[in-house]
Amino acid sequence: MKNISFSLRKGEILGIGGVAGNGQDELLACLSGEALRPQDRIKLNTMDIGHLAPNARRALGLLAAPEERLGHAAAPDMSLTENAMLTGMVRKELSRSGFLDWPRARAFAQEVIETFDVRTPDAQSAARSLSGGNLQKFVIGREVLQNPSVLIVNQPTWGVDAAAAAAIRQALLDLASQGAGVIIISQDLDELIEISTNFAALNAGCLSAARPMSGLSLDEIGLLLGGANAAA
């Protein structure tokens, strides 16, 4: 991670393109709060949040969905209810003075399953028993249903079947149209071209300046991905 600088507006979808291994996971970790670094300056609505841990950021409306489904975004051997508790504890009020409200968590998991058409026998199935596409729908749906003001997703549709991928992309579009800011980090250029408002390229830890997607040609995108016009 070398030089990253960008701003995100309400209702904007910022697509960050780049081949794997250029700092995508690290970028998400910095934004989600898993990697805290004092010199980071991240501001949410003018409030400094660079020093805040993941749950503090969740409380403020900043949610994230990492690339690795089993083992990072979800605990493989835990049920979907428990995985709903994993990130939903703060915004869905699933914890009262430390004590967990499991019926409420189960209801939340059920809501995600129904809204996003997750194919699974019930909310008590282990996360590892779901297919990749269904688990990804659950992971993204879990964050979307928490009404984030900012959502960052990393490779949201990798290894996902076409129908599920379309559903996920639509969910992200709907989220942005409701006023949230969305950052999509993805290797899938078609996806980024399809739904991003603005585009930036991540190359060897440097982020290019964001440009409106509508004006970009494929050649220009290619150049950006290769490292041209990197942010100073």
Next chain:
Amino acid sequence: MLRLEKRPNPSKTWAYMAPVLAVFATMIGGGIMFATLGKDPFEAIRTIFYDPLFSEFAWYYRPQLLVKGAPLIMIAIGLSMGFRAGIWNIGAEGQYIIGAICGAGAALAFYPAQSAFIFPTMIFFGALGGFVWAMIPAILKTRFGTNEILVSLMLVYVAEQLLASMSLGLLKNPEGFGFPGSRNLQQYASAHNAELWTGTGIHMGVMFAFIAVIFAYVLLARHQMGFHIRLTGESPKAAKFSGVNPKRLVVYCLGFSGALAGLAGMFEVSGPSGQISIDFNVGYGFTAIIVAFLGRLHPIGILLAGLLMALTYIGGEIAQSSLGLPSAAIQAFQGMLLFFLLALDMLTNFKLKLASAGSHP
């Protein structure tokens, strides 16, 4: 050809069956071991498992199950929290010893005064002693990334030397005719961990063991800390994503298990054992590790496993005196329980399949 196939969902039936099958496997394995030692295997197994519960003297042995089981259960409950989170406290024996020394020391500091405040003070210092001894591996792990298995284990030997030093020096009984060992706390009324119901031997430690079981159950099932512990053990990356602070968890888990081990030590020294002596510790801290796994790191399981292990201790003692079985054989027996359990435990997550030699893997 046997093949292992990962199950999509962990099998609940096997989760309950594995400990039961492990006990049976141990009976068979133990029986074979006793036979090779020249003892009748059926008689030995009967003596160990059946006699303490149903023989003519069972009325004496049955409450002893609780007395012998209480320290095992208390320590194992504390250990299970850490084990679930992947924090391996192997030095519970040391924390047990230090808790006993601090508890006894606190009591003897007041000798010969009698007061109702002395016993609660002992409880406090017993827990504190174990807690502080467990903080050594905790701080070294969070500060320098040292392995808590090694540090806690090595500190057991340090604690044993401290025990000897106390027995011969600071805590030595001035009226003990020169013999090593502290005053007998059973004769010091305010400090005596007396039996609550005459004839049973059941003391305050047994009550605390039950409280610990209930506390652990509620913590794991309904409290955020319990969820964080389970999550860290299953998926450390997901735990971090969820907002768990791994360093704080290390301190909590080691501290909690240290305090419980120290409490167990304090209840033992002021009750059944009676005094601080060089050979006060009998390995409860290590046996509790077996109890924790035999109970599948679950509070109710640990309660049952602790009683089962107490059964093997008591039955083992009877077998030693009536059959001439060596005490080492009993320890081997207890160890067998652990490895049969760990082997059978694999079947909760994997299915055994018979594959013919030419089939697709």
